[in-house]
Amino acid sequence: MTSASSTGGGVWAEIFGQTRSVETLKRAVAAAHPDAEHREWFTNSWLITGPPGSGRSNCAYAFAAALLCPNNGCGTCPSCRQVAARTHPDLTAVATETAIINIDTARSLVERAWLAPTVSDYRVIVVEDADRMVQRTSNTLLKAIEEPTSTTVWVMCAPSRADLLPTIRSRVREVSLTTPSPEEVAQLLVSRHGGTPERALRAAEEAQSHVGMASRLVTTPEAWSRRDRALQGVLALSGVGDAARKAADWVAIAEEDGKAAAADRDAKERAETFRALGLEPDATIPRQLRGIFRELETHQKRRAKRATLDGVDRILTDVSSLWRDVLVTALGASPRLINERRRPEIESVAASSSPAHILANIEAVAVARQRLAANVPPALALEELLVGAVIGHRATGETAS
Numbered sequence: 001m002t003s004a005s006s007t008g009g010g011v012w013a014e015i016f017g018q019t020r021s022v023e024t025l026k027r028a029v030a031a032a033h034p035d036a037e038h039r040e041w042f043t044n045s046w047l048i049t050g051p052p053g054s055g056r057s058n059c060a061y062a063f064a065a066a067l068l069c070p071n072n073g074c075g076t077c078p079s080c081r082q083v084a085a086r087t088h089p090d091l092t093a094v095a096t097e098t099a100i101i102n103i104d105t106a107r108s109l110v111e112r113a114w115l116a117p118t119v120s121d122y123r124v125i126v127v128e129d130a131d132r133m134v135q136r137t138s139n140t141l142l143k144a145i146e147e148p149t150s151t152t153v154w155v156m157c158a159p160s161r162a163d164l165l166p167t168i169r170s171r172v173r174e175v176s177l178t179t180p181s182p183e184e185v186a187q188l189l190v191s192r193h194g195g196t197p198e199r200a201l202r203a204a205e206e207a208q209s210h211v212g213m214a215s216r217l218v219t220t221p222e223a224w225s226r227r228d229r230a231l232q233g234v235l236a237l238s239g240v241g242d243a244a245r246k247a248a249d250w251v252a253i254a255e256e257d258g259k260a261a262a263a264d265r266d267a268k269e270r271a272e273t274f275r276a277l278g279l280e281p282d283a284t285i286p287r288q289l290r291g292i293f294r295e296l297e298t299h300q301k302r303r304a305k306r307a308t309l310d311g312v313d314r315i316l317t318d319v320s321s322l323w324r325d326v327l328v329t330a331l332g333a334s335p336r337l338i339n340e341r342r343r344p345e346i347e348s349v350a351a352s353s354s355p356a357h358i359l360a361n362i363e364a365v366a367v368a369r370q371r372l373a374a375n376v377p378p379a380l381a382l383e384e385l386l387v388g389a390v391i392g393h394r395a396t397g398e399t400a401s
């Protein structure tokens with residue numbers, strides 16, 4: 001189902017275009033009741049898969065909230081608000097501050113998995129990027145996931161089932177999310193943020209249906225202009241010096257973008273925590289609650305270290321989309337482009353490049369990603385990517401204009 005409407009109320013209201021998956025999870029919540037009729041239908045280990053931006057972690061937290069709420073996820077009770085603020089005592093949220101979930105984190109998760117819930121029927125452990133668990137940590141987690149305590153529920157998120165180790169893969173029930181169409185995302189943007197349908201559609205297309213990114217484009221003009229700046233001139237680099245300058249510019253953009261995105265998210269989390277604790281937005285924080293805010297700040301500082309990498313990742317996604325547009329144009333297909341606004345430039349590069357050269361550029365982005373994952377400094381990985389593009393261009397005897 002790809003309905004543009006959200007699915008039901010309460011904690012599910014924010015999950016968009018995933019009717020079938022939400023139905024599955026709601027059924028699981030109903031079966032999770034200790035005295036439910038189809039208790040056997042419930043399982044303790046879940047995997048939510050879907051492409052970036054499909055809302056994997058939103059879905060995981062909605063599921064967690066519904067399991068912990070006395071009213072199956074009303075969205076308004078203290079329990080639901082605590083899940084939204086990630087402060088619920090029976091919720092363990094493993095977000096990705098570091099690129100890899102380390103063994104200590106894995107061990108403490110396993111320890112917590114054995115504890116009985118304190119206020120709810122269940123203890124829920126959400127692992128936002130289960131694909132980033134390395135083999136050793138996976139083995140530590142395996143036993144806990146394999147034979148979970150009946151009151152502990154694991155909710156893992158990953159791009160696909162194949163991203164998990166086979167041993168874990170075989171023990172989880174998968175719920176796979178679909179990518180909404182740009183038109184559906186555009187409709188959502190207009191209803192949430194207003195603005196014209198044309199502008200919303202452009203944002204949805206350029207964000208490749210990534211709801212969070214598309215929302216950011218329509219609500220933050222600076223984010224949109226940074227995207228434009230990042231793509232400016234990438235298709236027509238004229239020499240190695242040009243490539244090096246562009247790479248340096250990309251790093252600067254990634255830093256700015258990462259910082260701005262982190263600031264937006266930090267402010268939102270802080271506001272959410274105020275709400276969850278029943279404080280007015282501009283209230284002074286009572287002394288006994290200061291620890292909670294200190295913990296939040298520590299968490300945000302740790303995450304800030306990843307902000308530039310997230311910014312680089314967004315640039316790489318955008319650059320891939322640009323070369324994908326060049327490729328479909330060169331192959332003679334003429335659908336709407338992701339970067340429709342750059343059509344003239346894309347058509348001109350498509351006319352003067354060989355498919356081999358275009359594919360090499362798409363491949364080079366994937367290589368840059370691997371280099372970054374192996375901790376190569378962003379400035380270096382990006383320069384290699386762009387210098388490689390210029391040299392590849394000369395090697396195939398083409399001109400950039």
Ligand SMILES: [Zn+2]
Pocket residue numbers: 069070071072073074075076077078079080
């Ligand atoms: Zn509730």
